[in-house]
Amino acid sequence: xxxxxxxxxxxxxxxxxxxxxxxxxxxxxxxxxxxxxxxxxxxxxxxxxxxxxxxxxxxxxxxxxxxxxxxxxxxxxxxxxxxxxxxxxxxxxxxxxxxxxxxxxxxxxxxxxxxxxxxxxxxxxxxxxxxxxxxxxxxxxxxxxxxxxxxxxxxxxxxxxxxxxxxxxxxxxxxxxxxxxxxxxxxxxxxxxxxxxxxxxxxxxxxxxxxxxxxxxxxxxx
Numbered sequence: 001x002x003x004x005x006x007x008x009x010x011x012x013x014x015x016x017x018x019x020x021x022x023x024x025x026x027x028x029x030x031x032x033x034x035x036x037x038x039x040x041x042x043x044x045x046x047x048x049x050x051x052x053x054x055x056x057x058x059x060x061x062x063x064x065x066x067x068x069x070x071x072x073x074x075x076x077x078x079x080x081x082x083x084x085x086x087x088x089x090x091x092x093x094x095x096x097x098x099x100x101x102x103x104x105x106x107x108x109x110x111x112x113x114x115x116x117x118x119x120x121x122x123x124x125x126x127x128x129x130x131x132x133x134x135x136x137x138x139x140x141x142x143x144x145x146x147x148x149x150x151x152x153x154x155x156x157x158x159x160x161x162x163x164x165x166x167x168x169x170x171x172x173x174x175x176x177x178x179x180x181x182x183x184x185x186x187x188x189x190x191x192x193x194x195x196x197x198x199x200x201x202x203x204x205x206x207x208x209x210x211x212x213x214x215x216x217x218x219x220x221x222x
Contacts, residue, residue, distance in 0.1 A: 064134035067158045071132060071139045074163075078114050079126050085117040093164045097157075101218060102170025111154070111168050127152070133206055135222055140176065144210045151210040155220060169208075173217035176206035 070091055077087040098112060110125050112118075124147050131142040141154045153174045157165035179202045205222070 060136060063136060064139075066161055067137065067139050067156075068132055068134045070158065070161055070163075071141060071156060072129075075127055075129050075141070079128060085114075088115065089117070091161075091163050093159075093162050096163060097165040099165075099167040100170075101168065101172050111166070115166075124148075125150075127154075130210065135176070135178065135205060138222055140174075140206055142208055142210055151208070151215075153208050167220070169218065171211060171215045172208075173211045173213075173215055174206075174208040174220055175204055175217065176220045176222060177202050178205050178222045 074088060074091050077085075092115065096115070098115070100112075111127070114127075125145055127143055128145075129141045129143050131140075133140045137158055139156045139158065141156065142152070144151045150170055151172075153169040153172065155167040155169075155174075155176075156163055202221075
């Protein structure tokens with residue numbers, strides 16, 4: 001019986017060849033064949049994971065594009081002088097959560113009245129978006145009303161193109177963070193402040209720019 005170590009080049013893998021006469025021993029080579037098959041299986045699995053990640057990214061991009069278009073049309077209707085409430089209403093869920101953060105004197109004056117079709121007591125105030133950014137099902141819209149010196153941020157939550165929640169911030173500095181676990185999966189399913197322990201990372205993905213340093217600040221976690 002003859003044992004021979006074969007190397008492909010200076011850095012190639014080593015193969016063990018056993019000769020008994022002119023016959024290769026399959027019992028010695030079987031572990032090597034199994035290792036090669038396992039390596040091929042892992043590579044195929046990695047390729048499937050890459051394709052799945054690309055598909056998820058494409059779906060997310062399409063969702064964000066759709067949600068941005070919905071909010072663009074919504075603000076056009078909100079700023080219309082002819083009160084296009086019917087056009088606004090078709091984007092709203094039958095039940096919508098509304099949160100307000102800011103001076104109490106502003107809490108029921110503008111957005112809530114527009115969404116419910118109630119007459120506003122200040123017709124000079126207009127929501128003109130200066131920034132619209134989407135993060136999955138959440139769309140952040142920022143603007144500033146010079147007449148009343150109010151900076152505002154609206155955080156909208158949509159489900160299949162229908163608005164289910166809005167968070168309204170007046171004269172408030174808003175920082176948006178997103179938490180991901182060790183597998184890159186978002187840990188929070190709705191925008192709220194959360195603290196978590198364990199593996200993962202929390203990164204700031206958006207910061208309001210139109211409020212000054214004298215206003216209070218809040219963190220919105222996605």
